[in-house]
Amino acid sequence: MKRTPFDLLVIFLAIIPLHLASSKALASASPTKCHEQERSALLEFKQSLFHPELKTSWPYDDPSKLESWKVEDGDCCSWEGVECDEGTGYVTGLDLTHSCLFGPINSKASLFRLAHLQSLTLAFNDFNYSQIPSAIGDLVELTSLNLSATHFGGQIPSQVLKLTNLTSLDLSGNFRLELRNPGMETMVQFLTKLEHLDLSWSNVSTPVPDAVANLSSLTSLRLHDCNLQGTFPTTIFELPRLQLLELDFNPELSGYLPEFHLHSPIKSLSLRGTNFSGSLPTSLGNLAFLSEFDISLSNFSGSIPSSIGNLTQLTMLNFQDNKLSGEIPSSTGKLVQLSYLSLEMNLLSGEIPNSLINLKNLTHLRLQHNQLTGQIPAEITGLNRLTYLDLSFNKLTGPIPENISNLESLGALYLQSNNLNGILRLDVILKLQHLYMLELSFNKFSSIIEPDTNTSLSNLSVLGLASSNLSELPIFLSSQSELQWLDLSQNSIYGQTPQQFFNVHMSQLQFLNLSRNLITSFTNFTWPNLEVMDLTYNDIQGLLPIPPKSIKSYLVSNNKLSGEISPEMCQLSSIHMLDFSKNKLSGVIPPCLGNLSKTLSILSLNGNDLYGRFPQLHNNKCSLDMIDVSDNQLQGSLPRGLANCSYLEFLNFGYNQIIDTFPSWMGSLSFLNVLILRSNSFHGAIGKPKARHQFPNLRIVDLSMNNFSGSLPFEYFDMWSAMKIHDTYADGYYYGSYEPSKSYGSHNYSFYPAIGEYFSMTIINKGILTEYPKILAYLNVIDLSSNNFTGEIPNSVGSLTQLRMLNLSNNALTGSIPLSLANLTVLESLDLSSNKLSGMIPPSLAQLNFLAFFNVSDNHLSGPIPQANQFATFQNNSYEGNLGLCGVPLTKKCGNPVEAPPAPPSSASAEELNWKIVLMGFGSGLVIGVVLGLNTTSRIERRFLRFYRGWQRRRMHQIRFV
Structure with a gap:
């Protein structure tokens, strides 16, 4: 259609506004430099607190962030950590995490001239325990304030209450920061828009106010270790958007779990180390979104409800150290996303449910310190992602599953203190090439099949085979180059320790317990890093072996050692415990032994034939907690240096x-x-x-x-x-x-x-x-x-x-x-x-x-x-x-x-x-004599006491004048 001039004019007039609007949009999209006064304020703030040369306590400090702020760079909006409004050029966001800021900060700081700030993060800097400046209340547009781990101290200023637009407030990690006036109740009444609140590791020292339940937008509440008291309001659990609740390590905070409604949004719930008590409600099964659940180190009791199986999103479940009883519900096997399961230190009984075989993602299974019975399910060997398995301190019976070597990722295996029996197949267990901790002590194995002598686990650090029916030292030990902790106590190891046991490959050994065996000779110490050596209750004869200078605890009591204590013992400059009691040692206590009082905590020499004076303690600093030299022939007077042993x-x-x-x-x-x-x-x-x-x-x-x-x-x-x-x-x-x-x-x-x-x-x-x-x-x-x-x-x-x-x-x-x-x-x-x-x-x-x-x-x-x-x-x-x-x-x-x-x-x-009183006496009054009084001798007649007393006085009189 042919257009008339009028039509063309109409079209031209219509295009003009569109062109002008487009030009304006292009203009607004062009870069806007920051305002000079704000640029000056940032440079002034940097100059006053930036100390990249100082050694700080944070491992991730990064001085390069503020080093990019340069005078010659006119646009502060391009500086690292600075965010500006694209339209106005005002600084709206400042993130100075780990920026090497150090020193006190006050209300005159140039930082508070940034009046348009909406987000401020100063986390992981060191403001030297100064108070949060009251000028913080001038930043009224703030929606997010993060002062985590900034070494602020003192009372949180009341001016924080002016920040009514805050949706996120993090004051965690400031253990000297106090929230008392205003208190927590006043804070949440003013800051009603809060979605995230973290006061962990600060000093709140009050009950959690009911007013927190009015924060309808709250999605996360972290109050870890801030000395909370009183009873926690159950209404907070019912907040409509709450996804994370963390109350860990507030031992004076009591409470209980409410009845949870359907579709509760909670994803993470942690009450670890609180005084929460009561039973676990059946309505736990309504927490369909829950992925982490930790009530460890609390006081919950009763049984674990079978509805726990409804929590199919769980990845971590920790019920450690409560008073839970009954059986482990078989519905636990429905938690197929679970990677960490801890039910340790409770009163759980019954057998380990076979349904746990379904937990294919499980890496940690901790069921120790309960009353579990029956056998270890053979199906447990199908959990091939397990890295940590602890079933110790239960009442489990039967053999260790033959297919235990299928757990190819296993690094730690604890089965000690059960009633496991049958043959201990060490040759099978030691096929687990990632194993670094193996504890099988205190079971009832009938015999042991050892691996080949050249079997070596490159990571094995801890090995416990106490009370395992060993008659000789396991030969495979000589090839364990990383072994640090070894317990072979309470076996029947007899005779001299074989030479291969002292192989140089065990040079990393720090702890060795061979107590309560039948060892007759022990003369070699070839482990340069050995710290603890326990040879008590053996039949070791001859002179007292000299340990390496690294030794800290040397225990050889209840043997048949004879001869004198060598002055070489005085060279043990790191020694904490010396127990040579109940042997046949003679001679004097080396006087130089008194020089060890700076490090020595325990000195037990009782039950020998030592004579002479007890050594003088020459150090003004004495660390001795315990001295027992009874039942010897020591003479002279008590050393006056004992008065310096302030911890005795x-x-x-x-x-x-x-x-x-x-x-x-x-x-x-x-x-x-x-x-x-x-x-x-x-x-x-x-x-x-x-x-x-x-x-x-x-x-x-x-x-x-x-x-x-x-x-x-x-x-x-x-x-x-x-x-x-x-x-x-x-x-x-x-x-x-x-x-x-x-x-x-x-x-x-x-x-x-x-x-x-x-x-x-x-x-x-x-x-x-x-x-x-x-x-x-x-x-x-x-x-x-x-x-x-x-x-x-x-x-x-x-x-x-x-x-x-x-x-x-x-x-x-x-x-x-x-x-x-x-x-x-x-x-x-x-x-x-x-x-x-x-x-x-x-x-x-x-x-x-x-x-x-x-x-x-x-x-x-x-x-x-x-x-x-x-x-x-x-x-x-x-x-x-x-x-x-x-x-x-x-x-x-x-x-x-x-x-x-x-x-x-x-x-x-x-x-x-009369009979009730008699029984009270025998039930309570005889506790000392019957329950604790072991190895009692026959009644000492009064005549013997008198005879002994007179004989001893005559003997002392003779000694005085010899």
Whole structure:
């Protein structure tokens, strides 16, 4: 169609606006340089805090980011880490992660002149614990603020509340940062648009407010290790968009899991190390999107619901260290995406379900420390992606599956402490070429088939074959060049250690345990890196072998070693533990051994034939925790350098020939728990303490069978506060601490034995010489028997209300039995025999319901014997030698008996009550003597004690004048 001029004009007029619009769009698309004032602000900020030369604590610091900010480059929008608005040129985003910023920052910093910032990230820099500047509130357009791991400290400023547009706030990793005023509740009331909130590793120290449940846009909430308290609101679990909830390591935060509704968006839920409790609801199966679920180190109980099988998106499931019981549900086999499964340290029973064969993606399977029974399913060998398998500390029976070598990726295999039996096919297991940890100890294997001598695993670092029915050292060990930790204890390895065992290929060995075997000779140490050597409980004869200088724990007790301790031992400059006890070593303790007190924690030389003086400790710094040189022939006095051993917990010089006075100069040792000086020639009066608060933690004092005189140390009784306060933490614990462990992967292997295993003692308990291989921490004992103490028993002894054993026998004490002894409500043994006590047995002592041993024989007591409660259990020999006593069990009847107080009221008959009290005594009061008291000897008669005491004094008198 032919167009008229008018038509062409209309078309031209229509095109003009389109052309103008197109020109404007092209103009706006052209690059826009940043504003000069913002460019200057960035350069000024760089100049004030950028320190690329400083060595920082972050391994990924990258100074090149800010080095690209140059004065000659006029466009700051092109600088690394800077983002600008394309239309206006204003800086809207700043990411300075790992940019080597250092030093305090305040509100005058040029950073806060960037008024159009929407996103600010300063993570992983070091602002030297300065406060977050209040000027942060001026950046009102911020939607994202990340100050993670920036070393900010102090209170979060209230000006943060002005940032009402924030959708993401990360203040994590600032352990000195406090959120108190404003608190967390105020924060979430103002910042209502938050989608991501991370306060992990900061100091919140308050309950989680209910107001968090009002953040309807919240998708992730991280509150890891920030000292949360109180009860966690269950309504937060119901937030409509919440996908990630992390509350790890808040031990004072309690709570429980709610009933979850269908289509809950939660993908990751972690309550690790909290005080959450209760059962796992069946509605867990509604969390269809859940991929990571961690409730480890909490207090959940009950069974695992079968609905767990509905969580088909799970890749990680960790229920470690709870109180879950019942069987592992077979529905667990439906979790086909699972790569990590940990149910360890619970109360689970039953068999391992065969359905686990479906978990083809599983790399870690941890079921240890439960009560699982039955055999190891043969199907488990089909999980060919497994790298870590731990079934230890259960009740599993039967053989190890023959096809175990199918697990070609396996690096760690733990099967120890079960009831596995049959033949141990090491030749099959050691085909696993990636194996670096193998623990098969403490099972019931009938025999072992070893691999060829040239079998070598290039990665094998840890091998445990303790109590595995070995009769000789495995020959294949000589070719294991990477072996570091080896336990062959509690076998029947006999005779001399073969030469090939000392092959140079084992040069990496650091830990070797050959204890409780039948080894007769051990002379070579060719492992230059050896740190721990345990040869205890063997039949090793000859001289004491000299370990390499790298040694830290050298344990050879309970052997037949003889000869002297070589001065070469003084060259062990890294030594922590020396245990040569219960051998036949003779001679003097090398004086130079005192130079090791800087590193030495344990020194146990008891049960030998050593004589002479104990070495002087020449170092001002003393690290000794425990010294036991009892049952030797040591002479002289106690070395005064012991006063520098500020960490000393246990000191035993019993059964020697020490001549000294009471060591009041040790009173400042605040950690000293056990002081045993029995059967020596200590003499003189104990006297008054030289300062206040002497021996504040002393719980066991044995000064028996010495020559102490004067009155009983009533001033010390007032000071020994540890015997007055019940420590609930100590119940069931032993004296002694633990040395550090060395970690292999995710499993800890102790390179040092527990110090508490060396805190042992022998004392007279209930008239019987009793050995305590371990000492319960609540055991409070005072034994001052067989001395020359005179005067009355002070009332202050009644203030030691947590005392379990009190022995004041074989002295010359006079006066009456103090009524205050009735305050010793947990007392289990009371021996006041062979003194000169007079008066009545206080009827109030019948209130001591845990009293299992009572002896007041050979005194001058008179009057009726109490008849109530535990006193119905004591025999004649508890009272003999007191002509004035009368009443049961003695045949002498009381003429005009003083009425004893009635037994505590009860609906039961008197006979019933008496038997209940008797059973209480045997159930609780005899814990010390029966449960812990092992290897008891026959009863020591009083005549023998007197004879021994007199013989020893005569011997000491002769020694003094030789």
